[in-house]
Amino acid sequence: MAGSVDLGIPAVPAAGSAADTRQFGSAFELAPKPVKLVLNWGRKYSLWVFNFGLACCAIEFIASSMARHDFIRLGVIPFAPGPRQADLMVVSGTVSDKMAPAVKRLYEQMPEPKYVISFGSCANCGGPYWDSYCVTKGVDQLIPVDVYVPGCPPRPEALLQGIVKLQERIAREGTTGTTGKPPKLPRPVKAKKPKPLPSAPPVVESGMEATEPLRPVVEATTEATTQVVPVVEQTTEATTQVVPVVEPTTEATTQVVPVVEPELPTEIIAPPPASESAENAPTQQLPVVPVEEEVPAVERTAELPPIRKRPPRRRYFRELRRARDHGMELFDEAVEDQAWEHDDDR
């Protein structure tokens, strides 16, 4: 019984520690954002993958590495010589408690930054063996997982989708503040001096500008939670018409500088529950920003909308059609020949 290695008993990592423990090296951390984008671009298209195939899902992994699905076109390179040369580990199959120390050990041998795709129901949560006495209920109890691919087993297309998701995640790394430094909050609105009040008729040109960002967007609240401008709390209920003027600053955030016109009560934009101080609220205490209104402005500058370009017209459809027609002609000829032969028989 020589050669038995004590692999130890794995411990469960703390929840949410996946992104915190990822290390990119000091050069990446100190690099400016464009360089980070380039580095991420390079990294996401050269994922040397280490297949931890433990059960039947590994067959699907192999299928997606072969010619029909071919994830090498996505930059995923199979057949890494070992975990020390790999960037991505795909755990495909049932992780048993006896195998768990080896999974953790090989994951720890991979160099940083490293990524894990949990492929299949067994690796996600135990799958059909959810009540087994010996199956680990999900590989995320051992190692941090970046992308889960559901299915029993998943199709190879599902793995491709998971790889694309992981690449999107890699592309965002280090640039959105998910690693290392906390996200940079915009300066509080108080720090800026408000613009002088306009004269008695309401300002037409600023109102024209403000029409678009005034539209409240409900679904964007999750996107903007990290970048909400701190709101001054003395929100008056009525008698305020908020005319924000959007000024993009140099740090890619925006500050909404509203101008209050106290004379024209038009509409209630953000009714706070406590409205006792509505009447005596000072109208000169200016930055009054309802939360819903700044969301579109912040979001518009935080993340550019995707540019929708028409894909270039592809030529090979026509060539495929020609090839098919040629094949059908050959087939028809063959059928005709056979029909003649049958006629001869008769």
Added chain:
Amino acid sequence: MTAEDLAVISAALGPDVEVTEQFGRVLATVAAEGWVATLTAARDGLGADFLDWLTGVDELEAGYLVAAFVVSTADRGPGKLGKAQGFIVRTRIPKDERQAARLDTATGVYRGAAWHERETFEMFGIEFTGHDGLKPLLLPDGFEGHPLRKDFVLASRVAKAWPGAKEPGESEHTAASPGRRRMLPPGVPGAEWLKPHVPEGSE
């Protein structure tokens, strides 16, 4: 197998062995005392030189049933087994109050039974006397309990209810038809597992 084959096996194994046929498979049932002797007779008298598998079954109050499938790898001629002919030798052993049981080892007859007996030992807790190196084979280090016993409680089923309907009438898709004896699948904990946890020394 034909009736002549049954007679041949029964004659070779002796009068203490009850030879029957079930689902096309010959079963040789023997008392626990004649376990090793029957296996020896199967190997020497019938030419069953290959032990395919050996395992156990938890039969609750009836004890454990240990079964082994022995096969012949060649045609042994008249009065013996033909090629790839085999039969199951089985015995039933009682449990003691700790649900444990013991049986003589078959490693003296078939060397290949060693790992099967190690697995049966860790899955059922059956001790094979005379087996050297009876230590866990497949279970992870530090595993407590014998998971194939029917009284082994699966921790996941303590934490999560059994999905689906166990009894007629439990499903919301069928009409309620209560009145049957409630039963639990093996491994599902009873009500005593659902008590709140009381730390030791609190009372």
